[in-house]
Amino acid sequence: MDAETPDQLAAAFAQDEDAGFALFRDLFFAALERRRLAECRDLLAALCRRDAARLRQECRYHQAILHVEQGALDPAERLLRDLLAEQPPPAPPLQARALLELGYVLDELSQWDEAERLYHAALARYQQNGDPLGQAKARNNLGVLARFRVEQRDVPPERRSDHLRTALAHHQAALALAQAAGDPWEAAKSFHGQGMAHSLLHDPAAAEAAFQEHIARCQALDNSGDQAISLYDLAAHVYLPQGRRQAAHAALAQAIPRLQQAGDDLSLAEALTHLGNLHAAQDNPAQAQAAYAQAVGRAESLRARVTTPTARAGTRALLDAVYTAPLTHHLQQGDAAAAFNAGERARARTLSELLSSPDIRPRSAVAPGLLAQRAALRARLEQAYAADPPPAEPAELAAAALADLERRIELADPALAGLTALAPLTVDQVQARLPAHAALLSYVGDADDRLWGVVVTRHDVQAQPIPTPSIQWLRAYLADHIDGSRRGILTPAPGVPYLEPPRQLFPPLYRTLLAPFEPWLAGAQTVYLVPHGPLHYLPIGALTPDLAAPPPLLAAGRRLVYAPSATVLLDYCHTRPPSSRRGILAVAPQDDQLRLTQGAARRLAEQGQTRHGRSAALLGQAATRRALLDQAGGYAALCFLGHGLFDPTYPMASRLQLADGPLLAGDILAGLRLDADLVALAACETGRSQVLRGDEILGLTRALLYAGAPSLLVTLWRVHEAPTRLLVERFFATLDPAAPDPAAALAAAQGRLRALTVAEARAAMTAWDELSPAAVETQIAQLWQMTRRDRPLQDDAPLFAHPFFWSPYILVGDRPPGG
Template identity: 25%
Template sequence: MGIRRRLRAEVKRIDGLQAAREGRWQAARDDLTLALEALTAEGLRAEVPKVLEPLVTACMMAGLLDEAERRAVDFRAWAADHGDPEDRATAIGKYGEVVAQIGRLVEAAEAFREALVALGEPADETGGELRWSLLSNLGSALAHAGRFGEAEQVQHRAFEVARELDSAARAALAASQLSLAANGVGHRERALEWAEVAHRCVRSDDDDLVVAEVEGNRALALSRAGHTAEAEEAMERAWAAARSIPLIAQQARVTKLEVLSRAGRHDEAVALADALLAALPPGQARQRAVALNLRAGIRLQAGRPAQAVADLLSALELKQRVDDHRGMATGHLNLAHAFLGTGDLPAARHHARRAQELWEPLLRAASDEAGSVGLFDTHATALTQVAQELRLGVDDVTGALEAAERGRSGPLSERIRAARPARAQVPAEPPGSERMRRLARRMGATLLVYAPHFEIEAVSGQAPLLREIHMWVVTPDGGVHHEVQREVSDDDRLDEARPVDFLEAVRQLERQVGDDALMAGWSDALLGKVAHLLPSGPDARLVIVPQRGLWSVPFAALPVAGEPLVSRCSLTMVPSLHALELIAHEDVWRGEAAAGSSGALVVGGVRNAVVPTPDGRLLPLSDLPLTLETARAVARVHRASALAGPAATVPAVLDRMGSADLLHFSCHAVLDARLRLDQLPGCIALTPAGAEHGQLTSTLLASTPTRARIAVLGCCATGQGLVTADGVLGLARTFLIAGVSTVVATLWEVPEEPTHDALVCFHQELARTDDPAEALRRAVLMTRRTWRAPEIWAAFTLIGSPGPRRGEE
């Protein structure tokens, strides 16, 4: 009898494994269950893991999550008593996979970490493959839990392990997860880059699981980037690959639902949502919640708010069931937005308050810059938009302005505050209206604050479609004025009936700065209703607080009364009024070197510069001969010597940066050569020295405190970066974090000769006026006399503090 049972167990195990290979997951579960029963009856404990591990997978893929969890607990108990380190790591990892699918993401992440510890350093290729699997699953759980910085770090490690294993399929899956993490914080272009990396790694003989995940995540990235037709093609490939695998098919349906919704095919999307919800088992809380949120979004757009609210309440209940705090925060936010649309202000206030209460601890728990900015970015825009609308609903203009400021004063303000001890005297909380008025008076500046309002996506809280633009003007005499531009279009004019893809509209502007009609349309939208409040005349100052894509708008070139805005006043951009308040608190920069300083640090004439590519190669850059002349001319203005040629190395710059009172760089810069979010993006390319490749990275810059009050970045597109609710993640932000008060940067690449003319003029005017904002205005106007095209002179921008008023101590 014992021999028969053993033989039956082995036959059923082999049948089950074959069924799994063929994607017949229910049959695999049935055969493996019979095999396990036979082994248990014979007391063959040593043979159990050969059946339990694939049985857990089969139950999970068949959508039987409750049973999968029970089997995973059994497998984990067996491994704890009888298994070696690899067995224990496998069993704990399987448990993590199951609870992640159920939606208990934090528990899943803890399980994957525990499994990695149990595994230790892999001894062979099998151990390396297990390590990759655990890292990939950990990164996925962290991303879904909203811990984006950690997710990026872990998935990038998984990507590197896959390359070490020479496994294109594993590299594809890791890159696909990196795309998903980037999408989670709204970085659509970065998500698409990683999605295409994953797509290129897929081979024709890869199994359906790989194709389904890679093409599904690529479909999301394409859809969110506005490439609808390509997204639908990728979705069809994902659907074809996932069709025979119940769990993956359900995930593919959720992805297809979002793609259809974004494509405007609402009837199909609702029908698919109904079918999906009818088919999803109650135990799949995460997938059901996503489907309900998507259906709610469609119903809101169709003018059926009551049905939408019912869906959102059901989705929130599911998130509460699995203790998904990030999902709960998003759920309350969606409900606040929905109730606001129905006019139920008390309900909207209640859910907005609950969203805030859940969101703040998540932000505090973020372990790094990317994580905190990612969380802030995901919730701040939508949450503060609701808060603004609640205030504006009762005509509380200043209250709405304060809510807008809370939505942009995030992790960057904390970093700026920590950069210099004296800034600790400024309150940690964002300024209210009285502090804003005092700030405008003290700076002698008009403050222009923008708050674009969007069509909020119910599934994620992200907001790509622009609905209207609110703007506040705070004048030095204490006045606070509010206007709203409700007509918005994807043309040069604005059309209330058609929301705009904001990022695409800004991209069009970046490509066509010289288009007079386009510039006039943007000027009407952004300045037309407040033109009478804008300052004009000698020493007139305008401080602009943009948000989202408005960071890329060349405000200097927007026409006002037939002349560019820069001709009537100096312009300064700041990420928030809180940031300006912190920077300006001790802003006593002077053109003369402060006691104990080393004067100006001027860098140019770099030779043989290189930048790393995502695949680890070093890409040589062309020398920029005129930058040596620029550096020498700037150094003469400040009675300093330029750090140039072979001397312009990373160690030399870092050695002098801390004591310099002014920084100037004329050389190549790259926004993000490493294609990563878990590091501060960007680097300045200096002269290589020995084993050091000349990469002055943002990470190095941010960790090198400097006494400099101003940094001039005569490099390519140093004002660009990853646009978030917390400002732009790029080189200019890095210098603010390092303690610099004012950064001169460019919005796009400018030819060498006009860059030379503009920057040398800027430093000459700075030496005369001690006023960075006014010095840049004069330099831009001088450059405009020689180089009339706004594509050249409008690129220069000043970020941070405009500088103290003359005579101000």
């Protein structure tokens, strides 16, 4: 910035506030487009010294923009959310700009639905304000988002073309609007968007023409940073697929130095990844790996700038190709050990970093005003949930408002600034820490949307491809069985009392997902499963080649444990010291829809008192949120029996229903501290999570691991009350107080439930005080008809053989056997 510029700006402000601000905007964005960030900071300092309320708001908005340019997304998000929440609200022009910028931030953090909503809200404001340039920016952003969701396979295959044509329409509209506004910068951006959409529509000629037009316009504007982006996208999406490797190399050779000079780490990471792909295509593995290593280094630098857990987890999708490219390269090269290391580096990193920071206490230093707003919103939401019938729209609006406020609280929470980067475990470290007679099967996805399995034992590492199905197809297929049109096979369909046997589900998936790894798993007493993507929703260990036979991984004497990553399992769960407490706290709130939970909790507490010398039950109206949070830390095990609900829209609002209202996953993360060996959640969907890119899981599992539980018994779908009680009672009865082994106890309980005959179930249920003999017979008949329809009841036939009854229970995390 010229020495006289600050004086000119100060004079402009002194003469006329509007003229001064207009000059500031021109200078700020000219510097920003050319990545002269120090100049931007100096200009901001001049703006922020102004006293006018409007200019103080503009100061915060422009600070957010600068944070975005530097990759610091969480402070940018905090500034923008706080600005939009101000009363009175910002003036309409600033409100439109803030909505657009917040949409961009959330777009970068993979919160695509909310980003799209904000983009449309900004577009509507710009239309009301008669601002064609603002409309052009919103249209360009909507086009980029539509195309990016296709790239990230967030769109079903049959809708890809429609999404891409929508993206083209947005960019073409943006071009017309920008030209009408006389803004060559925004007009130029539309051509890059068109190039990307055409390339994904497999129209390389149109894509090349659009990229070249963008490059020429950027050159005329002296915009070398954006020019470099089109150069590397031209190389990756046109030249390389056409085999024009020399042209691709020349384009990347121009782009990379410009991005280095601009300090644009995200674009540089992408360009270096494309360079690695080019070297890999030319069969230069060493050069490919060197480029990938540089790209990952830039990505790690970006991650380190984002300190809040939600933001750090969200950036993983933005960097997906950067982490997936070296993994794919190692798999194709047959280097299983390097592939495992690359996969672990890309998996559940934020969760492992959160678990390695046990001293962080969320909300411990948040402004009381925000917490008071949260309490008021919680009360509104609970009133909406308690209404009969619940009003869908008010509950939805209150849930959205609460989620927004929770995010503002997280961004304002100084405790979360302590989240530091953590190096994931390498394959050598995993092998050294694996227990004897154990194998770890880690699923990963490559750049072609194909699953692989990597098996690690103490002395071997092997990788095998799973040629079909694709990850995207499997995600839709499993979702259809659990929540969609295929219900009635694995889970009940609404209004349909029958379940068909999953003959076309479990045996084929066993042959696909487990059979290729039998040679390495056969001799393992303990099998650790690390799912990937949609496999988080599937009880992989329950898969079997024959529905009439026990699943191989749950055979007698075997232990089966799931984990978000090898690092979470071995660096957190296995290193947690044994609980200094004794006994079980069993919690069963009052619930008119559940008849058996309080009796089960009472029995668990009585058995625990006998076996451990100390146990208790929180029953009925005594089972409140405060009582659970206050008392759970005093026991070695916690068992909740009641209603659970997974919230797919706001996963940290997934909840357990207590007597006085819902206990959210976010409440557990902030307020529960355990000294426990085990938590069992005998309720619906307690093991379901939203799975972000990089296998970051959001939900009750994440919250309870952070609360201090190294081992969780949870469920993957809605479960039936009677078999759940039978399984939980058997599970806790099997646990040895002197050497508790939840994995062995769960396998035994599942095997017992699966084989339990009608006569044996009748005998067990007759002992329950809540059921009369007639009620027992009614329950038995209903359970029988769920899978046998109108066949006559047979006392010697298994009642719960269908996987719906016994397979959704999984154990996440454990301690080493005998540890």
